[in-house]
Amino acid sequence: xxxxxxxxxxxxxxxxxxxxxxxxxxxxxxxxxxxxxxxxxxxxxxxxxxxxxxxxxxxxxxxxxxxxxxxxxxxxxxxxxxxxxxxxxxxxxxxxxxxxxxxxxxxxxxxxxxxxxxxxxxxxxxxxx
Amino acid sequence: xxxxxxxxxxxxxxxxxxxxxxxxxxxxxxxxxxxxxxxxxxxxxxxxxxxxxxxxxxxxxxxxxxxxxxxxxxxxxxxxxxxxxxxxxxxxxxxxxxxxxxxxxxxxxxxxxxxxxxxxxxxxxxxxxxxxxxxxxxxxxxxxxxxxxxxxxxxxxxxxxxxxxxxxxxxxxxxxx
Numbered sequence: 152x153x154x155x156x157x158x159x160x161x162x163x164x165x166x167x168x169x170x171x172x173x174x175x176x177x178x179x180x181x182x183x184x185x186x187x188x189x190x191x192x193x194x195x196x197x198x199x200x201x202x203x204x205x206x207x208x209x210x211x212x213x214x215x216x217x218x219x220x221x222x223x224x225x226x227x228x229x230x231x232x233x234x235x236x237x238x239x240x241x242x243x244x245x246x247x248x249x250x251x252x253x254x255x256x257x258x259x260x261x262x263x264x265x266x267x268x269x270x271x272x273x274x275x276x277x278x279x280x
Numbered sequence: 281x282x283x284x285x286x287x288x289x290x291x292x293x294x295x296x297x298x299x300x301x302x303x304x305x306x307x308x309x310x311x312x313x314x315x316x317x318x319x320x321x322x323x324x325x326x327x328x329x330x331x332x333x334x335x336x337x338x339x340x341x342x343x344x345x346x347x348x349x350x351x352x353x354x355x356x357x358x359x360x361x362x363x364x365x366x367x368x369x370x371x372x373x374x375x376x377x378x379x380x381x382x383x384x385x386x387x388x389x390x391x392x393x394x395x396x397x398x399x400x401x402x403x404x405x406x407x408x409x410x411x412x413x414x415x416x417x418x419x420x421x422x423x424x425x426x427x428x429x430x431x432x433x434x435x436x437x438x439x440x441x442x443x444x445x446x447x448x449x450x451x452x453x454x455x456x457x
Contacts, residue, residue: 176395
């Protein structure tokens with residue numbers, strides 16, 4: 152259940168898949184799963200994603216041949232105090248953002264949320280190499 | 281993917297020990313904890329932490345040398361390395377990460393998984409069976425931790441700059457199971 156104060160777009164369904172590009176450091180070498188790094192953003196705090204329904208994996212990876220791709224359903228960030236909002240760009244209508252709740256920082260759950268989202272995500276295109 | 285000249289153990293004929301003097305960099309890596317905490321100590325009017333010891337590179341554990349090399353490599357990432365426009369790893373973050381590693385160099389440990397954090401930080405992650413420990417160095421050099429317990433509970437917080445003992449306790453906790 153998402154908190155009422157989180158900025159969220161209800162037109163993005165819970166079962167909609169969101170895509171996130173991966174770099175090698177995102178992968179835990181011990182078990183091959185994603186680490187929190189995949190969804191940690193120390194700059195804005197709002198990681199970018201792409202709505203799978205509005206794009207293709209190939210388009211998301213276009214120009215980034217050394218990167219992989221993960222997918223996660225919108226319900227997962229919502230269950231971890233993040234809203235999901237559409238943030239279309241001129242050349243990328245599928246662009247969206249995961250918006251953390253203000254409570255996340257107060258409750259000291261920023262890193263936990265990123266880890267839980269990462270562990271629930273699925274690698275759909277492995278990082279090359 | 282990333283190549284650079286990293287730390288190597290000294291040759292058998294090289295001196296194996298280097299005495300750390302406050303404020304002096306040793307091979308650009310090691311500094312005393314006094315130097316480490318001076319900025320914060322001044323800011324919060326805390327007494328400087330007195331710390332200095334003889335560091336033996338010949339005795340330095342492999343995990344430490346490997347980790348230092350990784351931090352040095354990651355500190356050279358270009359802007360936009362994550363494909364989402366991230367800044368490079370900040371100088372404060374890489375310097376602090378090296379200092380944290382040096383403070384932990386005497387601890388029982390395995391090689392942490394080290395990766396860049398979007399926005400200019402670095403994260404070190406250790407796992408031991410069902411426990412995990414993440415130490416994230418933010419772009420401003422502050423350090424945050426996340427403990428993952430055996431039952432999947434998690435606890436996170438910030439490590440105060442004068443709590444060298446607490447930093448070491450985090451790693452000790454990981455291997456105390």
